[in-house]
Amino acid sequence: MHYTNKYGIPQEVVSAIVRDPYYHDGRISVTALIGPPRIHQLRKRYVDEIVEDVSERLFALYGQIAHGILERADDFDAIHEERLSMQVDGWKVTGATDLYKHHGNGEYLLRDYKFTSVYVSNFALKPEWIAQVNFYALLWRQHGFSVHRAQIVAVYRDWRRMEAERKAGYPPPVQLFNVPLWSREKALQQIEERVSLHRMAEGLPDEQLPLCTQEEQWRRGEKWACMKKGRKTAVRLYHTLDEAEEAAAGVKGGYVQHRPAEAVRCKYFCSVSPFCSQFQLESA
Numbered sequence: 266m267h268y269t270n271k272y273g274i275p276q277e278v279v280s281a282i283v284r285d286p287y288y289h290d291g292r293i294s295v296t297a298l299i300g301p302p303r304i305h306q307l308r309k310r311y312v313d314e315i316v317e318d319v320s321e322r323l324f325a326l327y328g329q330i331a332h333g334i335l336e337r338a339d340d341f342d343a344i345h346e347e348r349l350s351m352q353v354d355g356w357k358v359t360g361a362t363d364l365y366k367h368h369g370n371g372e373y374l375l376r377d378y379k380f381t382s383v384y385v386s387n388f389a390l391k392p393e394w395i396a397q398v399n400f401y402a403l404l405w406r407q408h409g410f411s412v413h414r415a416q417i418v419a420v421y422r423d424w425r426r427m428e429a430e431r432k433a434g435y436p437p438p439v440q441l442f443n444v445p446l447w448s449r450e451k452a453l454q455q456i457e458e459r460v461s462l463h464r465m466a467e468g469l470p471d472e473q474l475p476l477c478t479q480e481e482q483w484r485r486g487e488k489w490a491c492m493k494k495g496r497k498t499a500v501r502l503y504h505t506l507d508e509a510e511e512a513a514a515g516v517k518g519g520y521v522q523h524r525p526a527e528a529v530r531c532k533y534f535c536s537v538s539p540f541c542s543q544f545q546l547e548s549a
């Protein structure tokens with residue numbers, strides 16, 4: 266991995282950010298396991314050629330700083346950042362849980378902290394977050410510990426007090442979400458499926474790697490344009506095809522043009538995009 270420093274970030278911050286990723290055949294973290302196999306494989310294969318600007322790693326650094334602060338909390342019964350592992354079909358799956366603690370009445374609670382954008386509060390919990398927390402719960406259970414409840418604590422890094430005062434429904438700066446806990450059997454079945462998917466990807470050439478889904482590409486902003494013959498720009502953009510068709514029917518020479526959603530992750534946040542045949546094809 267090679268780093269650039271486009272924004273002149275001070276050297277001590279850069280050196281805190283720059284760490285060579287560590288890949289090892291037959292071992293995978295829960296975070297990589299829930300992610301797209303295409304990204305995981307391309308990162309492994311092109312680790313010596315990937316160029317990333319240190320600014321793109323800043324959010325990860327904020328997360329690590331905040332995790333350090335949480336460890337200072339006066340919560341002596343809690344276990345923080347415990348890394349556990351288990352064997353799944355010959356692969357070692359590892360995962361570090363942010364917090365595990367006794368919750369009262371003999372119940373045990375697991376929490377995962379996410380340093381994220383207020384934007385995510387508009388939607389249901391991401392399926393990959395639910396899987397991640399359930400895989401952590403499975404790791405604890407496989408080591409003989411009970412897990413009765415699981416929660417995600419979203420800490421909004423872009424929370425604004427003025428927005429909170431102005432907008433109804435704006436979330437608090439730190440928000441707690443209960444995560445539905447899977448049975449041990451379901452978690453085992455799901456983790457085996459993810460390992461099998463990643464294992465299968467390992468043996469495939471780049472261009473045959475499983476395609477990233479629209480959700481994994483963070484596609485946003487799909488629109489339908491009401492167009493008019495002889496005019497280059499849209500008369501108006503719509504969120505649904507029905508709305509655009511209705512509008513086009515009322516315009517002389519009107520027709521509808523699809524504007525695909527932008528693959529935000531591919532375009533701005535994926536360090537392997539220069540090596541990704543899917544991205545090259547879709548953006549050609």
Ligand code: SF4
Nearest residue numbers: 477531535538541544
């Ligand atoms: S560039 Fe897009 S499609 Fe390719 S690996 Fe990254 S997220 Fe997936």
